[in-house]
Amino acid sequence: MDDSDARNLLAQALEVDPDLVAADASVATLEAWDSLAHVRLIAALEMRLGRQLTPEEAVAIASLDDIAALLAR
């Protein structure tokens, strides 16, 4: 799966260079992924998708893979 879109979106929310976002990036591995960055990420995802995330979707986001999967739907 091409996750460059997800990586750029996450990097923007975390305010870091996309090159610093590893393929296995998650809330457990990225120091910059804090609560405020998470708020920015959810807002960016909703802006991209043009709709509010469902509670089930929102609570499932904890890694780059999760973001890529959501964008690929």
Next chain:
Amino acid sequence: MNWKPGQPLRLETDGFVLRSMAASEVDDRFVGWFADRAVMEHVAMPMNLPRERLQRFVAGFDNKSTFLLRIDAKPGDVPIGYFRVWCYFSYGYAKTAVVIGDRDYWGRKTVLETRARLLDFLFDGLRLHKVTGAVYTRNMAAVFNYKVQGFRCEGILREQERGHDGGWRDVYLFGLLDREWRARRGR
């Protein structure tokens, strides 16, 4: 730990002190948190409560099975927020809620650091089996903190509460078991 039920509780981390709050300590800062729309957006309590009402609210916690723990930042013991805890010893679990009233402490891992100390107390000190928390589904910062700390989302309550704008709010239920916390702590 020297604490006995009914006595004020004091827990400490590197950066903060959690301590039982007295009604006499309801000051302008505490009252102000209840008037701050950004702070109260995700808090299931009425806004703009008067000082006397908040004093009764604080006095209602007994330091036996219910606790209102003010979070003071070091150095200087500056109040920045509070935890509420309700323990159900017969059932082996506690419900918790946290509010960071001082916005300067948002996004600084304040909740993670202070709740870790509280969880140690609840699991190791009080020997509870489970700790739960409930949060509006749009409170993404709180959701993030629960997940990072190992809580699992155990359910979604649809349109469970009415927000300050009159709209209905869905609520996530999060839970953490004692063995899960000990595994994270390496114990």
